[in-house]
Amino acid sequence: MNQQDLVRELAEKSATKIVMVVADGLGGLPLDPGGRTELETANTPHLDSLVRRGTCGSSIPVLPGITPGSGPGHLGLFGYDPLEFKIGRGALEATGIGFELGPHDVAARGNFCTLDSAGLISDRRAGRIPSEESFAVVEKLQGVRIEGVEVFVKPVKEHRFVVVFRGPGLDGAVADTDPQATGVAPLDPQAVTPAAARTATVAQEFVRQAREILKTEPKANGMVLRGFAGKPRLPTYEELYRLRAAAIAVYPMYKGLARLVGMTLVGHAQTLDQQIDELAKCWNDYDFFFLHFKYTDSTGEDGAFEQKVKRIEELDRAIPRIESLQPDVLIVTGDHSTPSLLKSHSWHPVPTLLSAPTCRPDGLEKFSERECLRGGLGMFPAKHLMLLAMAHALRFGKYGA
Amino acid sequence: MNQQDLVRELAEKSATKIVMVVADGLGGLPLDPGGRTELETANTPHLDSLVRRGTCGSSIPVLPGITPGSGPGHLGLFGYDPLEFKIGRGALEATGIGFELGPHDVAARGNFCTLDSAGLISDRRAGRIPSEESFAVVEKLQGVRIEGVEVFVKPVKEHRFVVVFRGPGLDGAVADTDPQATGVAPLDPQAVTPAAARTATVAQEFVRQAREILKTEPKANGMVLRGFAGKPRLPTYEELYRLRAAAIAVYPMYKGLARLVGMTLVGHAQTLDQQIDELAKCWNDYDFFFLHFKYTDSTGEDGAFEQKVKRIEELDRAIPRIESLQPDVLIVTGDHSTPSLLKSHSWHPVPTLLSAPTCRPDGLEKFSERECLRGGLGMFPAKHLMLLAMAHALRFGKYGA
Numbered sequence: 177m178n179q180q181d182l183v184r185e186l187a188e189k190s191a192t193k194i195v196m197v198v199a200d201g202l203g204g205l206p207l208d209p210g211g212r213t214e215l216e217t218a219n220t221p222h223l224d225s226l227v228r229r230g231t232c233g234s235s236i237p238v239l240p241g242i243t244p245g246s247g248p249g250h251l252g253l254f255g256y257d258p259l260e261f262k263i264g265r266g267a268l269e270a271t272g273i274g275f276e277l278g279p280h281d282v283a284a285r286g287n288f289c290t291l292d293s294a295g296l297i298s299d300r301r302a303g304r305i306p307s308e309e310s311f312a313v314v315e316k317l318q319g320v321r322i323e324g325v326e327v328f329v330k331p332v333k334e335h336r337f338v339v340v341f342r343g344p345g346l347d348g349a350v351a352d353t354d355p356q357a358t359g360v361a362p363l364d365p366q367a368v369t370p371a372a373a374r375t376a377t378v379a380q381e382f383v384r385q386a387r388e389i390l391k392t393e394p395k396a397n398g399m400v401l402r403g404f405a406g407k408p409r410l411p412t413y414e415e416l417y418r419l420r421a422a423a424i425a426v427y428p429m430y431k432g433l434a435r436l437v438g439m440t441l442v443g444h445a446q447t448l449d450q451q452i453d454e455l456a457k458c459w460n461d462y463d464f465f466f467l468h469f470k471y472t473d474s475t476g477e478d479g480a481f482e483q484k485v486k487r488i489e490e491l492d493r494a495i496p497r498i499e500s501l502q503p504d505v506l507i508v509t510g511d512h513s514t515p516s517l518l519k520s521h522s523w524h525p526v527p528t529l530l531s532a533p534t535c536r537p538d539g540l541e542k543f544s545e546r547e548c549l550r551g552g553l554g555m556f557p558a559k560h561l562m563l564l565a566m567a568h569a570l571r572f573g574k575y576g577a
Numbered sequence: 578m579n580q581q582d583l584v585r586e587l588a589e590k591s592a593t594k595i596v597m598v599v600a601d602g603l604g605g606l607p608l609d610p611g612g613r614t615e616l617e618t619a620n621t622p623h624l625d626s627l628v629r630r631g632t633c634g635s636s637i638p639v640l641p642g643i644t645p646g647s648g649p650g651h652l653g654l655f656g657y658d659p660l661e662f663k664i665g666r667g668a669l670e671a672t673g674i675g676f677e678l679g680p681h682d683v684a685a686r687g688n689f690c691t692l693d694s695a696g697l698i699s700d701r702r703a704g705r706i707p708s709e710e711s712f713a714v715v716e717k718l719q720g721v722r723i724e725g726v727e728v729f730v731k732p733v734k735e736h737r738f739v740v741v742f743r744g745p746g747l748d749g750a751v752a753d754t755d756p757q758a759t760g761v762a763p764l765d766p767q768a769v770t771p772a773a774a775r776t777a778t779v780a781q782e783f784v785r786q787a788r789e790i791l792k793t794e795p796k797a798n799g800m801v802l803r804g805f806a807g808k809p810r811l812p813t814y815e816e817l818y819r820l821r822a823a824a825i826a827v828y829p830m831y832k833g834l835a836r837l838v839g840m841t842l843v844g845h846a847q848t849l850d851q852q853i854d855e856l857a858k859c860w861n862d863y864d865f866f867f868l869h870f871k872y873t874d875s876t877g878e879d880g881a882f883e884q885k886v887k888r889i890e891e892l893d894r895a896i897p898r899i900e901s902l903q904p905d906v907l908i909v910t911g912d913h914s915t916p917s918l919l920k921s922h923s924w925h926p927v928p929t930l931l932s933a934p935t936c937r938p939d940g941l942e943k944f945s946e947r948e949c950l951r952g953g954l955g956m957f958p959a960k961h962l963m964l965l966a967m968a969h970a971l972r973f974g975k976y977g978a
Binding site for chain 1: 578580583587629630934935936937938939940951952953954955956957961963964965966967969973974976977978
């Protein structure tokens with residue numbers, strides 16, 4: 177029996193409430209060998225107090241040594257094996273700009289490129305045209321009309337955009353049209369499986385009309401399409417856990433990921449304080465609350481050790497307000513580590529705390545990577561965290577008699 | 578997605594270098610309850626220094642409680658699930674004597690036995706004839722000729738030998754001919770699947786000619802064949818990890834195992850110092866170096882606790898020379914435990930250290946079974962070690978966006 181089937185079998189309704197705070201990229205590294213990580217440097221009295229009443233551990237997002245992107249990182253925390261459930265590149269890009277994919281959609285990532293007079297690619301990124309220029313070009317592409325299909329073209333950044341085809345019988349199994357080289361023409365969209373034949377035809381027609389529309393553009397007179405993908409089929413929080421789930425996030429990517437598992441997006445908060453205002457406001461309407469805090473990741477990506485420390489302390493100061501709502505289970509974790517030292521996501525385990533009246537004391541005093549190694553949750557795959565959340569919320573029946 | 582596919586997708590080329598020192602049978606047990614293991618008794622200042630800069634853990638070769646042979650033990654360390662990738666007995670025996678199996682080979686283990694005048698087995702081990710006698714008998718068997726097939730017969734030890742059939746269309750699915758009893762005749766080689774029909778016929782012909790050749794032998798006038806197996810199909814280090822891998826081992830078994838995953842055998846070292854000479858010599862030609870140290874296992878097998886301690890100290894003294902080459906990732910582990918107390922391989926987790934600039938400090942001070950329990954790698958399946966090696970060598974891309 178896989179985890180999803182097990183969860184479906186055991187999940188029960190209850191009045192308990194679970195809050196999962198995801199501090200993106202929470203885990204870190206010391207700048208000097210043997211030194212302290214960002215979390216170990218931060219002054220976190222409220223998180224430490226939760227640790228003393230809770231149980232801690234180290235979460236492995238995918239597998240030891242594997243560095244996840246935001247998609248697999250969050251799928252794991254939401255209880256979906258990130259090696260089993262995958263979000264195609266096009267679908268993730270659409271999700272990342274807040275485009276809500278429907279069940280009949282196929283999304284692809286687009287790159288504008290420059291074609292020479294013979295139709296061959298002379299610049300694979302159209303001179304990296306600035307976003308404003310690119311957005312104007314994207315606007316022109318709204319003129320594409322394809323019979324029986326709705327077409328959405330949305331800007332991303334610089335030469336990048338997303339195209340979404342919506343209509344019955346579409347399928348993501350279409351090959352990239354990017355030849356990954358200059359001096360050659362973009363490839364024609366080709367179906368990889370028979371089921372995608374119609375999608376390939378639609379994409380071909382899109383490219384044909386787009387070429388006509390773009391032919392007078394100085395730089396962005398061509399395009400390549402990559403990562404065709406439909407909306408991933410993920411069972412929802414309601415189906416799996418029987419939880420009414422709310423997502424309180426600032427950035428489109430995380431809102432999108434939450435939507436993919438059936439969470440409801442709540443509010444339009446721009447700051448952590450506003451996020452907690454929203455949490456309080458919708459407290460009675462949901463059972464599960466995903467609260468996403470971005471800045472532990474972005475400061476890590478910037479290599480800004482001290483700023484990441486400050487962001488962790490900002491999160492710590494918000495904890496009492498969350499606690500005042502008296503959640504039955506309060507989890508603080510991350511979707512992966514983003515050590516300032518590496519200026520990127522990393523594979524290192526993520527310090528994780530779970531606080532609930534049913535926690536068995538593990539003797540820890542402080543929320544830190546080092547302490548979490550000795551915690552009661554041990555080293556565990558991220559996909560197991562929701563099982564623990566459900567258990568401590570007393571929302572699981574017994575398995576077997 | 579399985580581990581192999583994941584690795585193939587994420588592996589990137591890099592200039593970084595990984596050294597994996599396998600101290601065979603490294604893990605141990607105290608002689609007296611509550612006492613110290615061999616590793617805990619040894620004076621290991623250099624390993625301890627690596628521990629302080631690195632991250633440690635306990636490697637589980639197959640599953641908790643499962644004692645591996647050398648084959649599964651090493652496959653795990655090399656990143657192949659030993660329950661999924663299996664090396665047939667015949668193939669392992671051939672590998673162990675340094676016979677390099679080709680893709681069209683089928684190998685079997687042979688035992689000489691004594692047959693009575695009625696052709697029934699009177700001694701299943703031919704009186705355990707000494708190796709020298711046995712080798713002479715093996716020599717006579719070189720006279721066997723079978724149309725369309727090359728036949729290799731190689732001595733192993735005492736009554737044991739290996740036979741390898743080489744030719745197109747051979748298959749390992751042939752049943753053992755050992756009736757596991759005296760007073761009965763050896764079985765005729767029989768195909769277990771239709772694909773092995775020709776192999777069974779070849780084996781029957783081999784047995785027929787061998788009986789004729791051996792009929793005047795006083796003891797070894799018969800034989801049984803067991804463990805028919807082809808070369809296991811293992812993706813190579815180059816295919817999987819994009820690593821140019823070198824193996825520096827003294828004993829044929831470990832050379833053979835390394836060859837099976839596509840490592841290049843380097844040098845003809847007979848001592849640890851010579852092995853490190855070879856390591857230094859080929860440093861620029863490879864990315865990954867498997868260095869096998871046998872004597873922590875053989876002393877354990879002998880029940881020689883003090884000797885095992887001394888061998889661990891010998892390994893410790895070699896560490897600075899390895900470090901002077903400045904590997905990006907230096908791993909010290911074992912393929913299994915061999916406690917002197919048990920005089921055999923065991924199932925106990927194997928103390929493992931990984932040292933790299935990207936290690937998160939775990940606060941350990943000494944390389945020992947007890948300390949490793951509290952290490953940052955936790956308790957992990959051996960097959961995940963290569964994932965960590967690749968990650969710390971910065972040779973993996975990100976999984977998902």
